[in-house]
Amino acid sequence: MIGTSLRTSLAAAVLLAAAFAPAAEKPNFVFFLVDDLGVMDIGANHPKTFYETPHVDRLAAQGMRFTSGYAACPVCSPTRASILTGKYPQRFDATDYFGAAQPEKWNRPTKMLPAPYRDRLPLEEKTLAEALKAAGYATFFAGKWHLGPEGYWPEDQGFDVNKGGIERGGPYGGNKYFSPYGNPRLEDGPPGEHLPDRLAAETAKFIEANRDRPFLAYLSFYSVHTPLMARDDLRKKYESKAKSIQHDGPAWGKERERQVRLVQDHAVYAGMVEAMDLAVGKLLGKLDELGLSERTVVIFTSDNGGLATSEGHPTSNLPYRAGKGWLYEGGIRVPLIIRAPGLTNAGRTCGEPVLSTDFFPTILELAGVPSRDAKIDGVSFTSLLKGQSRQRGPMFWHYPHYGNQGGAPAAAVRDGDWKLIEWYEDGTVELFNVRDDASEKRNVAAQHPEKVHRLRDRLNAWRKDVGAKMPTHREPKAGATSPRS
Numbered sequence: 031m032i033g034t035s036l037r038t039s040l041a042a043a044v045l046l047a048a049a050f051a052p053a054a055e056k057p058n059f060v061f062f063l064v065d066d067l068g069v070m071d072i073g074a075n076h077p078k079t080f081y082e083t084p085h086v087d088r089l090a091a092q093g094m095r096f097t098s099g100y101a102a103c104p105v106c107s108p109t110r111a112s113i114l115t116g117k118y119p120q121r122f123d124a125t126d127y128f129g130a131a132q133p134e135k136w137n138r139p140t141k142m143l144p145a146p147y148r149d150r151l152p153l154e155e156k157t158l159a160e161a162l163k164a165a166g167y168a169t170f171f172a173g174k175w176h177l178g179p180e181g182y183w184p185e186d187q188g189f190d191v192n193k194g195g196i197e198r199g200g201p202y203g204g205n206k207y208f209s210p211y212g213n214p215r216l217e218d219g220p221p222g223e224h225l226p227d228r229l230a231a232e233t234a235k236f237i238e239a240n241r242d243r244p245f246l247a248y249l250s251f252y253s254v255h256t257p258l259m260a261r262d263d264l265r266k267k268y269e270s271k272a273k274s275i276q277h278d279g280p281a282w283g284k285e286r287e288r289q290v291r292l293v294q295d296h297a298v299y300a301g302m303v304e305a306m307d308l309a310v311g312k313l314l315g316k317l318d319e320l321g322l323s324e325r326t327v328v329i330f331t332s333d334n335g336g337l338a339t340s341e342g343h344p345t346s347n348l349p350y351r352a353g354k355g356w357l358y359e360g361g362i363r364v365p366l367i368i369r370a371p372g373l374t375n376a377g378r379t380c381g382e383p384v385l386s387t388d389f390f391p392t393i394l395e396l397a398g399v400p401s402r403d404a405k406i407d408g409v410s411f412t413s414l415l416k417g418q419s420r421q422r423g424p425m426f427w428h429y430p431h432y433g434n435q436g437g438a439p440a441a442a443v444r445d446g447d448w449k450l451i452e453w454y455e456d457g458t459v460e461l462f463n464v465r466d467d468a469s470e471k472r473n474v475a476a477q478h479p480e481k482v483h484r485l486r487d488r489l490n491a492w493r494k495d496v497g498a499k500m501p502t503h504r505e506p507k508a509g510a511t512s513p514r515s
Contacts, residue, residue: 068336116390
């Protein structure tokens, strides 16, 4: 028989363990956000891709790969805001990349003036970092922020540590992707140090320092955004690889007035993709080394589609149409991989649509943190991670701007397999069945007027609900003759 004192000691030990159990059971989160990475830029989505992404592909093999992941906007800042708040960025007028010209300074000869937008994430919005920090999490941010000027940086929005997050949309200071960085939130490293590797190293140090408490490590790469710069060894590797490739079809096509790249063979871009993948591998290796992999949810995604119609046209999103800056699938469909130990079965795929607003409620649910904001637009997809179903409802986009990539002001809605795009310049609509026609080659609006009417009504109701600002038609110049009706 067990003595009284021993029973008392065992009972005390059980109580002590129970007292610490809730904290110990909270999962850690590592969130990889890659800038401008196209949905077909990783091997897990495109086995014949020109780029090499073995570490990301391994993550997909260990977790769940979503084939219908979507960004809330075809450009960066609004999507980034949607991830951190769980809300459509239209609710707080963050509808364009921060730094774009406002309508009063618009000097391009376009049919419309873009809508005004707010160029910072409002401090009154509760962010994912703030919610987790209040629940006892250590919070860390590294890389691209692009959500407002100083005073609106990561340290003002719930992150304990900020390594490199400022107002810039790219690594535009110093030697750009190589040290010296000229970044007020990232100390310079040795000359020639590569930014993706440095950001991964900083994240690894944070994880090791916080291994005994729950943490959110948010690694938001500046890669693979312009300027197009790669390590010399990687550039040379892909220059050699490109020489051995023969493409079956044309290398270039047309999207309105823009050329669109139809093949993947850009050596510099490929080098940038591989450097990003190596950084992901460094972090995954650190989790393994510290024995944290089974307690850490890892999320990998992008903020918009790949850059195919502008600024070097470095990648192709085929079979998806167009790219960054467009509301076609190539502009808003993004890679999405999640490894959630105890929930996701290794190597599974999910075709259910997931929007970037959905990360906020999903992460909070996994962390056991209640969300008290009634205006959250995202819908948790924890059930999908378990292999169950989810009723998501329609997803909406509103981009009342002219981006740098050739797209025009437009809105879109996807409901089930159907997607409608409404172009604001002339009110025309396009309707696609994105399950049967992922390339959006067949506009079937004329064949399905009832679907057009229903989806347009939903889009109008949603715009009213979020208070969406609209672009405006320009007034005719004085003395100009009005066209006859």
